[in-house]
Amino acid sequence: MSRSLQPVPGYAAVLLSLLPVGLVFGLHLMAITVLADVPAAASLSIQAANWMLTAAIVLGFWGAARMRGQVHDLRSKLAQALTDPVTGLAVRRVAEDAIVAAGAEATLTVAVADVDGLHDINRGPGGYATGDHYLAEAGRRLCQACAGDGLVARLGGDEFVLVTRRAPTDLAASLTAAFAVPAAVPTGAGPLEVSVGICRLPGGDPHHLLGCADLAMLTAKKRRTGIEIYDPDRDGLPLPPGIRPITRRRCGH
Structure with missing residues (x-):
């Protein structure tokens, strides 16, 4: 203690x-x-x-x-x-503060990544210890894709956020390359699959940016496309602060 x-x-x-x-x-x-x-x-x-x-x-x-x-x-x-004990990354509050500090005059690219199938991984060989290895490896791959030009944080559960100023298409290409190699865990090697939503909007409002990226991530999970860039006409708008969705549109868990 x-x-x-x-x-x-x-x-x-x-x-x-x-x-x-x-x-x-x-x-x-x-x-x-x-x-x-x-x-x-x-x-x-x-x-x-x-x-x-x-x-x-x-x-x-x-x-x-x-x-x-x-x-x-x-x-x-x-x-x-301010540090996540499983991945060693920053926690959600740090990412939100970075978005606020950037201000509305700055344009940010925000990506929300969700580790696919973590529920099944936790129920498989090795249990939650294996799931923690997958989470730590996902965090490492996200940092690799970030290439030191941004901030990676764990939002909680199986979700991460990446905040940078790079173009969405450039970031998407880096993410695809970073997650192409299977993950090595104590129970063996297996694919490390994530669903990622990316948005590029003015900073200052973490609720709005994280919400838009999250909606794009849900589209990527539903379509099983891996990565999607936010489209308000397709993905909709985030709910106002304090209002929770009636159902959480998760697919592929």
């Missing part, structure tokens, strides 16, 4: 809260000593001031080191939350 962030211990919090007071007190004693010109008091005041200053430096370094550790833990937890 990962270590959770712990609050600063009570005694340390008290010392840190008294630190400014002690520092001011020490400097005040030094000032009094200089003004009064009392040798005996000078020695005592300087020692007290030195102790306060030393304590301030030590506690300052301790507090800074502890804060750095907490920041590191927080960053590690955030990275884990």
Whole structure:
């Protein structure tokens, strides 16, 4: 289990809260000593001031080191939350944020890919472990097709998304080449088939772009064509946010 962030211990919090007071007190004693010109008091005041200053430096370094550790833990937890544990890819939120960050002035190509037959793979030899191998391999093939020019994320279940600025036909050709070779899994080698829908639209609205690509993917799955580029006249328009379809038009699972 990962270590959770712990609050600063009570005694340390008290010392840190008294630190400014002690520092001011020490400097005040030094000032009094200089003004009064009392040798005996000078020695005592300087020692007290030195102790306060030393304590301030030590506690300052301790507090800074502890804060750095907490920041590191927080960053590690955030990275884990934004990474899919099965494929090592980014999660849906990262892809949506990238689409929003691009803005409406940018034209994006978004592809939604669905691994065909994953339900049967999970029920076959090796069970869900084999299915996870297929998912990880699908993610690797998508990254290969992306060629470092875009973002690949797992939407959840058997679906992935690829966000790039490449032309849809160029991306389709890369995807076809990437998935041409059978997948090697612990139970043997077998075809890794995906249904992909691609759309090219202005950025800024992840719901609309993902919805259009998803509709094209459903057409590809229904027609068993592998890849389809979004056509609003053929595929329709995505439902408004918050409205779920009555039935999920899946074919070929």
